[in-house]
Amino acid sequence: MKMLALxxxxxxxxxxxxxxxxxxxxxSSFAQAGLLDMxxxxxxSLINYTNAAFKGTHIINGHSTKTKSKGxxxxxxxxxxGTINSGIEDFFGLDQANMRLGFEYGIxxxxxxxxxxxxxxxxYDGFLKWKFLRQKSGKEKAPVSITWLSTITxxxxxxxxxxxxxxxxxxxxxxxxxxxxxxxxTLQLMPGLVHLNTVPTKSDNNNVLYxxxxxxxxxxxxxxxxxxxxxxxxxxASVKTYDAIGFGVDIExxxxxxxxxxxxxxxxxxxxxxxxxTDNFWDGDIRFGFNISRTFQVGKKEx
Numbered sequence: 001m002k003m004l005a006l007x008x009x010x011x012x013x014x015x016x017x018x019x020x021x022x023x024x025x026x027x028s029s030f031a032q033a034g035l036l037d038m039x040x041x042x043x044x045s046l047i048n049y050t051n052a053a054f055k056g057t058h059i060i061n062g063h064s065t066k067t068k069s070k071g072x073x074x075x076x077x078x079x080x081x082g083t084i085n086s087g088i089e090d091f092f093g094l095d096q097a098n099m100r101l102g103f104e105y106g107i108x109x110x111x112x113x114x115x116x117x118x119x120x121x122x123x124y125d126g127f128l129k130w131k132f133l134r135q136k137s138g139k140e141k142a143p144v145s146i147t148w149l150s151t152i153t154x155x156x157x158x159x160x161x162x163x164x165x166x167x168x169x170x171x172x173x174x175x176x177x178x179x180x181x182x183x184x185x186t187l188q189l190m191p192g193l194v195h196l197n198t199v200p201t202k203s204d205n206n207n208v209l210y211x212x213x214x215x216x217x218x219x220x221x222x223x224x225x226x227x228x229x230x231x232x233x234x235x236x237a238s239v240k241t242y243d244a245i246g247f248g249v250d251i252e253x254x255x256x257x258x259x260x261x262x263x264x265x266x267x268x269x270x271x272x273x274x275x276x277x278t279d280n281f282w283d284g285d286i287r288f289g290f291n292i293s294r295t296f297q298v299g300k301k302e303x
Contacts, residue, residue, distance in 0.1 A: 050135035052218075053145060053180040054188075056257040056293055057104060057112070057129075059214045060228050060246035061265050061273045065147040065178040065188060067131045068106035068295070076102040076116075077292045078268045085284040093287060100268045105298070110134075118268055121155035125269045135180060149174040149192075151270050163198060171195045172270035174212075188214040190230075194271040201238045208275050209233040216250070224250040226261070230274050244273045245281040259291040 054064035057074065068074055082096030090096060102116030102125075112129040133146040151172045154165060174192030181187070190212035199206055214228035230244045248261025264281035265273035279285030 046138045047136050047140050048138045050137075050145070050180050053135065053178055053186045054216055055224065055250055055252050056259060056291070058259070058291060058293075059188070059216065059226050060248050060259065060261045060263060060291075061244055061268060062190065062212060062214070062228055062230070062270065063127075063129065063147075063149050063174070063176065064214070064216075065131060065145045065176045067110055067112045067129055067147065068104055070106045070108050071298050072106045073296045073298045074104040074114075075294045075296070076100075076104065078102070078118075078289070079291075080263070080266055080268065080287050080289040083279060083285045083287055085286070098266050098268070116269070118272075120267045120272060121157045123153050123155040123267075123269065123272070125151060125153045127151040135178075144177050144179045147176045147178075149176060149270075153269050153271055167198045169197045170271035172274070174270065184218045186216040188212075188216075190214065192270070192274075194275050196271065196275065199236060199238075204236045204238050205234055208235060210274050222252050226250055226259070232274065236275055240278065241275060242277050242280050244277045257291075257293045261289055261291075262286050263289060 054066040057064060057066050057068065058076070078100040080098040082090055082093030084093050086093050086096070098118070098120050100116050100118040100120075102114055104112055104114035106112050110131040114127045114129070116125045117123070118125065128150045129147060131145065131147040133142055133144065135145045136142045149172070151174075153170045155168050155170075172192060172194045174190055176188060176190050178186055178188035192210055192212070194208045194210065196206055196208075210230055210232050212228060212230040215226065217225045219225065226246075226248045228244075228246050232241070232243055235241055242264060244263065244265040246261050246263035246265065248259055248263075251258040251260070264279040264285050264287065265277045266279070266287065267273045267276055279287070
């Protein structure tokens, strides 16, 4: 009898343990499911911004959608030699030079300003740049980055007659739309309008519409191939001009971005190279050039 009582007690304890497991296991499963749902919600709430679509604020001649971060100051040097087909007399263009020095500053992460001075027609230039959409994925999605650019130029050399400062001014407004595909390829589209206060003849357009396109293809962490093309929709009629074309390579070394390229454009500001390129790239009127930028942090960097 005593043995039977012990067996009955063991059976009763086992049944109680089984019942406890039956109730606790679903509760544990529900708790795990709840934790997984919370983690999923937290993950979905993250916003993943696309980085390094372009390494520099300029591609070759024109701007990219990239903006400097708040407090960053960029010092830029642009150099364009003469045409390679000028021959040995001009050492294949190296005896000639056009240069621009410029500064760009990040007022905020998305609003930049810049100034520059070019030896081409001794021109002063300035710009305002605003990135109002950045490519991102996650809970909030944006398939592209969009940046607005407004520029002003004042050449200080009168080419044909004595013009006032206002008459010499030129302006450009441009919308830049870029998208990075994967880790290597970035494409950019740039519709815009150039306005010149003074044109060669009264029959010429003061407003020139254009459409630009550009690409960047990343080879590795330090090198990338670049290219750009600007098509004039209604070019100035009295002067024979050509669309600005460029191909290059970006080299990144720490805080420096070094850009080597070939282009048919001599000016390095929008209304200059878009409406004032008089060399034909496909006839061999090609200029070797380079851009150098060095970034400095002004003030304390925000975390």
